[in-house]
Amino acid sequence: MYNSFGEIFRFTTFGESHGKAIGVVIDGVPAGVDFDEEFLIQELKRRRPGQNRFATQRKEDDFPEVLSGVFEGKTTGTPISIVIFNKDQKSKDYSNIKDIFRPGHADFTYFNKYGIRDYRGGGRSSARETAARVAAGAVAKMILKEFNIEIEAGIVEIGGIRAQNLDFDFAKNSPILALDKEKEKIWMDLIDEARKSHDSLGGVVKLKIKNAPIGLGEPIYYKLDNIMASAMISINAVKGVYIGNTNAHKLKGSENNDQIGKNGFLSNNSGGVLGGISNGEDIELEIYFKPTPSIFQTQKSIDIKGNEVEVNLKGRHDPIVAIRGAVVAESMAACVIADMLMLNATRKIENLKKIYF
Ligand SMILES: Cc1cc2nc3c(=O)[nH]c(=O)nc-3n(C[C@H](O)[C@H](O)[C@H](O)COP(=O)(O)O)c2cc1C
Known part of the structure; x- marks a missing residue:
């Protein structure tokens, strides 16, 4: 229950950073969907670590093995299980923090809640x-x-510097x-600077x-916007989600309302959601990531016995998590929309009649 997400399109993940494998079981996928294994591989590649200096140098090929739910290139309506074996664990890097809580990470809360913690890689x-x-x-x-529903995402802000002209094709x-060609170099320099000074950045x-x-x-209680927000906040290091115009709280009603003409809405401050229901416009959100907690500066903390200690980390970490996080955000959004599509199909008697008569 606590490792699962969704109502009809419902997935459950398992596994730890330095365990044997991680994986997912997806239930509720309708039969007859074209299963594109190459696409699955490519999506995992987009999130994969170690691809450039803006991500952690852990090298994982993240190759998925599909164990069930697919036959002759189509989904069968049975649970789809996918496993990814971990390859590049360097658990030794974590032995010095075995009994120490990293500031900003989940070590303190996991240990105090469960009394036991797999410290290897978190x-x-x-x-x-x-x-x-x-x-x-x-x-x-x-x-x-x-x-024909598409999802795209990119970086709109790093280090307080915001994109002006958004170009999703450039971001790809x-x-x-x-998302902004003009800001790419500035943001890259900021990340390099943070990395060189053993620090990290949010975005x-x-x-x-x-x-x-x-x-x-x-x-x-299952509005599109509250479930989308929950999906996003469930991603590690996400601390805020905004649906629609991020300045709405500063505007007047006359400025923020999306007026309606016979061809549709005249603006999209609502971010495509009204009353928790999609209104046919693009669904737009912003997702706020905090800086990577694991940094390579000396920091104060305590050990599991409560003694004050200095933390000096080893290991490999993302200098910023928002970049790889963008791919995760897209994935969570896709899961929400797939779930909502199926839920919505049962909400009108006409739709049910279309299926049965
Ligand atoms: C794609 C992605 C990559 C991350 N990489 C790291 C990392 O290399 N090092 C780290 O300390 N935290 C990393 N994090 C963040 C931690 O997992 C997260 O901050 C931690 O679990 C504590 O949870 P919280 O920040 O949501 O409170 C990453 C998060 C995401 C989404």
Whole structure:
């Protein structure tokens, strides 16, 4: 229950950073979806560590093995399970923090809650788990493709410097997924600077869902916006989510309302969601990531006995998590939309009649 997400399109992840494997079981995928294994591999590659200097240098090929739920290139309606074996664990790097809590990380809370902690690479609290979500997201995207629904994401802010002109096509080929060509170099320099001074940076991701139909979202407790926010905040290091115009709280009603003409909405401050239901416009959100907690500066902490200690970390870490986090955010958004599509299909008697008569 606590490792699962979704109602109909429901996935459960398992595994730890330095365990044998991580993986996902996805239930509720309709039969007959074209299963594109190459696409799954490519999606995992986009999140994979070690690709450039803007990510952790841990080298994982993140190759997925599909164990069930697919036959002759199509989904069968049975659970799809995907496993990714861990290869490049360097657990020794973590032996010096075995009994010490890293500031900003989940060590303190995991230990105090459970009384036991897999300290190797952060165990279950490591973002290694997010590879399993990307596998689930890839399957969700295979469903969305049947409806021509697309999801794209990129970096809109680093170090307080915000993008001006957003270009999602540019972001696709940028090593830091920069949405603004003019800001790419500035942001890269900031990341290099942080890395060289043994520090890290936060960042903001902008995400857009295109061609979603009207009607997704189940008020009142399974609204599109509250579930989307929950999906995003469940990603490690995400501390905030904004739906629609991030300045809405500073605007007047007359400025923020999206007026309606016969061809649709005249603006999209709502970010495509009204009353928890999609309104047919692009669904737009921003996702706020804190800086990577594991940094290579001496910091104060305590050990498991409560003694004050100085922490000096070894190991390999992302200088900024928002970049790889953008791919995870896309995946979570795809899972939410796939789930909402299926939920919505049962919400009108006409739809049910279409199936049975
Ligand atoms: C894609 C991704 C990569 C991450 N990489 C690292 C990392 O290399 N080192 C680290 O300390 N934290 C990393 N994090 C963040 C931690 O997992 C996270 O901060 C930690 O689990 C504590 O949870 P919280 O920040 O949500 O409170 C990463 C997060 C994401 C989404």
